[in-house]
Amino acid sequence: MTAPRDRLREEPGIATLGAHTAGQLRRLGEVAGLSGTDTETYADVLTGALGAVAARPLDLPPPTPTFLSDDHTPVEFSLSFRPGTAPALRVLVEPGCGAGSLARNGRIGLKAVRAMAERWNFATDRLDDLTDLFLPESPKGPLALWIALELRAGGVPAVKVYLNPAASGRKRAADTVRKALRRLGHRRAADILPEADGHPFLALDLGDWETPRVKVYLRHDNLSPTEAPGLSRTDGGPDPAAVAEFFRTAAGTGLPSLDRRPALTCHALTDSTADRPTGFTLHIPVRDYAAHDGEALARAQRVLLGQGMDPAPLARALAAVTDRRPEDGVGLISYVALVHQEGGPPRVTAYLSCEAYGVRPPNGSALAPLAAARG
Numbered sequence: 411m412t413a414p415r416d417r418l419r420e421e422p423g424i425a426t427l428g429a430h431t432a433g434q435l436r437r438l439g440e441v442a443g444l445s446g447t448d449t450e451t452y453a454d455v456l457t458g459a460l461g462a463v464a465a466r467p468l469d470l471p472p473p474t475p476t477f478l479s480d481d482h483t484p485v486e487f488s489l490s491f492r493p494g495t496a497p498a499l500r501v502l503v504e505p506g507c508g509a510g511s512l513a514r515n516g517r518i519g520l521k522a523v524r525a526m527a528e529r530w531n532f533a534t535d536r537l538d539d540l541t542d543l544f545l546p547e548s549p550k551g552p553l554a555l556w557i558a559l560e561l562r563a564g565g566v567p568a569v570k571v572y573l574n575p576a577a578s579g580r581k582r583a584a585d586t587v588r589k590a591l592r593r594l595g596h597r598r599a600a601d602i603l604p605e606a607d608g609h610p611f612l613a614l615d616l617g618d619w620e621t622p623r624v625k626v627y628l629r630h631d632n633l634s635p636t637e638a639p640g641l642s643r644t645d646g647g648p649d650p651a652a653v654a655e656f657f658r659t660a661a662g663t664g665l666p667s668l669d670r671r672p673a674l675t676c677h678a679l680t681d682s683t684a685d686r687p688t689g690f691t692l693h694i695p696v697r698d699y700a701a702h703d704g705e706a707l708a709r710a711q712r713v714l715l716g717q718g719m720d721p722a723p724l725a726r727a728l729a730a731v732t733d734r735r736p737e738d739g740v741g742l743i744s745y746v747a748l749v750h751q752e753g754g755p756p757r758v759t760a761y762l763s764c765e766a767y768g769v770r771p772p773n774g775s776a777l778a779p780l781a782a783a784r785g
Contacts, residue, residue, distance in 0.1 A: 427473075428457040428464025430766050431485045435501060435561075437730035438487055438762075441723050442499035444561060451565040456501060459522055459557060460484065463508045472767050473508030474515075477552035480697075480741050483766040484508075489727055490560075490749075491719045491758045497727075502558045502572075512554050516545040519555030523571055523616070526557070530566050532617035537571055539593050543586050544573040544612070551576035558613075569617040575609040583609040587626060594624050595682035602686055603677055604641045607631040610674065623678040623689065630675060634667040641675050642690040648750035653692060656748040659713050660694040671695040678751065689751040691759075696746045702772040703728070703736035706743040710760050713746060717756055724760055731762055739769040 432453040439449030457464040463473040463484070472482035479486055484507035489497040505522035506515030520541065527534045545554065551574045559567040575583035575590075587609050588600040608629035615622040630641065635657040639650035661668060678689030700706040707728060711721035728742060736742065741763050749757040 425468045426464065427466050427468060427483075427485075427766055428460055430468060431460075431483070431764055432457050434487065434731050434764060435499075438489075438499050438727055439561070441497070441726045441730055442489065442561070443496040444499065444563060448561070448563060448565050452501070452559070452561050452567070455559065455567070456485065456503060459503045459505045460507070461505060461518070461522075466508075468766060476504055476507050478502065478504050478507075478556065479763050480744070480770055481763070481765055481768040483764040485764050485766075486744070487727075487731070487762040487764070489724065489760050489762070491714055491717075491723075491760075493718045493755055497723050499561045500558055501561065502556055504553070504556050506554055512549045512551070513545075513547060516549060516554030519557065519571075520545060523555070523557060523569070526569055527616070530569070530617060532569065534616060536594060536614055537616065540573065540590050540614075543590055544575070544577050546577055549574070549577040550579055566618065568615070568619055571614050571616060573612045573614070575612055580608075587612055591624065591626070591679070594679075596624060596679050596685050597682075598685040599626075599679055599687070602643050603628065604643065604675070606675075607672065613676075621680045623680050625689075626677045626679070628675050628677070629672050630668075631672045632667045632669055633673040635661070635665075638673065638692055641692070642750070643677060643687050644690050644750065644752060645686060647752070648690060648748075648756070652756070653748065655716065656692065656713060657694060659716065660696055660709055660746045660748075661699045662709070665699060668695070668699070671698040674745075676747075688753075689749070691747050691749045693745045693747040695744065697741040697744050697770070698773070700740060700773065702738070702740045703742045706740065706746075707736055710743055710746045710758075713748070714758055717748075717758055719758060727760075727762060732765060734769060737772070739765075740772050741765070741770040 436449045476484045484504040486502040488500045491497045506518035509515040556572040558570040575586045591599045606628035611627040613625040635654045639653040674693040676691035677687040680688045696706045714721040745761040747759040
């Protein structure tokens with residue numbers, strides 16, 4: 411269960427979902443070095459993507475039991491760190507939250523993507539080719555369609571969509587991914603990916619990306635730090651020792667395996683002629699392996715320091731999202747991820763919860779196993 415969230419940082423006026431999340435975006439935009447004009451543009455984009463639920467008072471329960479966050483806020487932020495530069499700010503949103511059905515949720519999400527494509531002049535043909543697989547008439551699973559926006563200077567974001575491989579049933583998820591990859595030109599990629607315990611997402615880059623990716627997310631139950639490096643299928647990296655060290659730092663030194671919420675890996679495909687991933691990401695659900703967010707923050711900052719990145723913006727980001735003390739809850743930092751993309755330096759991504767509807771209490775010393783929130 412979650413405790414009522416602290417509302418000291420509400421924007422003036424009625425406390426609504428849109429005002430709460432747009433206020434967080436504005437403050438995070440300052441951390442990421444975005445201009446005031448850009449943050450106002452992106453705040454409007456976020457509230458527009460939420461649609462009618464943006465005006466929903468926070469005294470009401472969440473519009474839907476969304477899979478996107480632990481407290482069912484249909485918005486999540488993330489900061490992507492690189493050495494020597496300000497972090498990049500991203501926001502993930504479920505446009506169809508509160509739609510009443512998963513099928514309608516997907517239709518609303520697809521309409522939102524197409525509206526963004528018209529506004530920012532990008533093609534949706536790759537997504538259109540997959541709608542029968544991921545947005546069937548009677549979809550199953552925990553989600554339909556999410557939109558991620560990388561908030562760049564200039565007011566035009568890069569757009570990514572997240573789709574549900576289990577839309578036609580969990581047992582058919584692997585086959586759905588295989589069919590999707592073939593349609594997208596990666597005909598042998600599914601045979602190269604590592605074994606997994608689930609297929610939570612398939613993501614597509616749309617719009618202005620230097621190298622558009624198809625990203626396959628896999629779930630790995632009870633993953634250990636010695637097993638994690640062997641899950642990469644990229645050529646020439648990442649360094650196995652660095653992956654194992656990241657795992658131990660983020661999850662907690664001495665933890666033999668992730669026996670509560672599982673780890674995720676992401677395999678980015680960019681070259682259809684090679685059919686081998688060019689990117690590998692390991693996601694650690696730090697919130698389930700830390701006593702509270704103070705501990706999760708300290709671990710994430712150690713990860714950043716170990717990668718030669720400035721940890722100070724992450725602490726400022728937490729203060730931009732909430733006034734509560736990190737020690738008073740756990741889940742504000744939901745995941746910490748180490749990203750390796752061929753031809754570029756490692757990146758670290760920290761995922762931040764909005765906590766619009768509740769704060770998860772600190773973890774006790776003895777934790778019961780938790781369901782896989784993203785698996």
